[in-house]
Amino acid sequence: MSDTVIKIENLVKFFDGRCVLDSINLNVPQGCIYGLLGRNGTGKTTIIRILLGLDSPTRGQTYLLGTQSQKLTPKLRGRIGYVAEAHNLIQNYSLARLVKLCKDLSLKWNDKFFNHLIETFRLPMHRRVRELSIGMRAQLNLSLAMAIDPELLILDDPTLGLDTVARRQFLELAVDLLQKDGRTILFSSHILSDVERIADRIGVLVGGKLVVDCPLEELKKRIRKFRLIFPESAPTDLHLTEIINQQIQARELTITVANWNAQKQALLETFKPASCTEIPMSLEDIFIECTNPNPAPITDSNQEM
C-alpha cells in the first residue's frame, strides 16, 4: 500500500455556481490523525463526501488508499470506516436489524469489540434508530465504523451530540485504534480541544481554501502573537508579511503573524518597541485568528510558500 492514504489534488467544487472548494491539495500519510477544521459551510463535509465517492468533484482528483475515490472497489471500502455528520442510519430499522445488515455486508467484523462498544455506550438493540437520541445515534454510527477494524477511519464531526463522558470515551477509542499498526484517521470537528488532544496534523479551511496544513506542534510554533508597546503611537505598517491579524490601540499593537522566523523578529526590532510580550496561543486561539477573512497561508516547513 502507498504511504499516502488520503491524497487530494487540486480539488475544486462548485455548488449552484458558488465555489465551495478552491484548489485544495492535501496528503495524509499512513498512521496520521488528521484534524480538519473550519467554520460551518467551509467545505469540510464536502471534502469528506468527495473522498468517499458520495459526491463528485467539479475539478481535480481525490484518492483513498491509493485508488481514485470514484473507483473505490467494495474490497477497498471494506477497509474504510465512516461516521457521517448527520448519522445517515436507516431510521425505521431496529438497531439489531441495522447491525445485522452492516455485519452481513462487511468484509471483516469484530464481534467482541462491537459488543464491548455497545455495552460501553449502553445502546438498546431492540429500539428503532429513529427513537434514539442524537448522541446515541453518534455512538451507534461510531460503533459500526469501528467494528470493521478499519485501516482508515473518516469521521465527520463524530462527537457532535455526545456528552462529555461519551466524547472522552470516543477519543480513547480513537487512540486505541491508532495504537494498532498503521491506522489513519481523518476527522473534522468543531470541538477544538478534542482535535488538540488527538490530532497530530491540522488542516484549516477558510472560504473553501486550505489555509493551514501542517503538524499541530509546528502550527503552534509558526503562529505567534505579540503585544508590542511603543514609546509613541504604534506604527500602522510594520512591513511584515503574512500578518494574520493586527489591532492598534494608541501605543499598543497586538499582532498575529504566520511563519514566524528570525528575519521577521529582526524587522520588528527595527521599530524599537518599548516592550514586546508574546501571548501564548491555544489551538482555539489559532483557529479563531486563522478563520478571519484573509488569513496568511500556513503550510508545512518542507512545502514553504
Next chain:
Amino acid sequence: MFTLIKREIEDHIAYFLAAVLFSAIFIAIAVSLTYNEDREGPSPAALALLIPTIIVAVFGFCAMGASQMYIDRTRKISSLLSTLPVTRGQILIARIITAVLAMLVLLLPLAVTAAILLRLFPPPYPIYPHYVAEIFTAIFLMGFACYCLGLQLGFSSGKVAPTLGALVLTIILVPLIIIKGFWGHTVIILLLLIFASLTRTWQKFTSTSL
C-alpha cells in the same frame, strides 16, 4: 448481493404480499369461472381476467419502482450502503432482482394455472403451443417496463409524477396490445423501453450525489 436482495424484500414485503394476494384471487376466480361454465373451453370471463392482471402489473410495479427509489432518497439508504463494501451498481441490481421476483410471484402461478386449465379444458378452437407463455411474457415485460419507469420517476420527483407516468404508460400500452397483440412488435417496443429506461436509471443512480 444476497444480503442486499434480502433487505429489499424485507423493506418491500407489502408488494410481495399483494402479489400473492392478487395471484390467489385471480386463480380462484379463473378456476371458479372455468368450472361453472359449460366446460366447452375457457370461459371468455376467465380470459377477461387478463385485463385486471395487466392493470395490477402496470400500476403495482410502477408504484414498487417509484417507492424503492423514493424511500431510498428520503431515508438516505444508498447513502449508508455506499459507505459499506458494496457498489451503487450492486444496490441497483439487487433492487431490480427484487422487483423481478415480485413479478414472478404474481405471474408465475397465474401462468401455470392458465396452462393447466387450458390442458384440462381445451378450447374448441385451435391454439398454438406457446399461447400462454407469450401472453404472460408480454405482461411480465409490461410490468417490468412500468417498474423501470417507476424507478426513474421515484428517483427524481415526488408522488404525483410516478402516478401520472403509470397512467400515461397504461394509456399507451393497452391500445398497443389491443392493436398489435401480445407478441411481435409489442415485445420489441417494450424491450426498447426497458433498455432505455434502465440505462438512464443506471447512469443517474451511479453518478448522482448520495
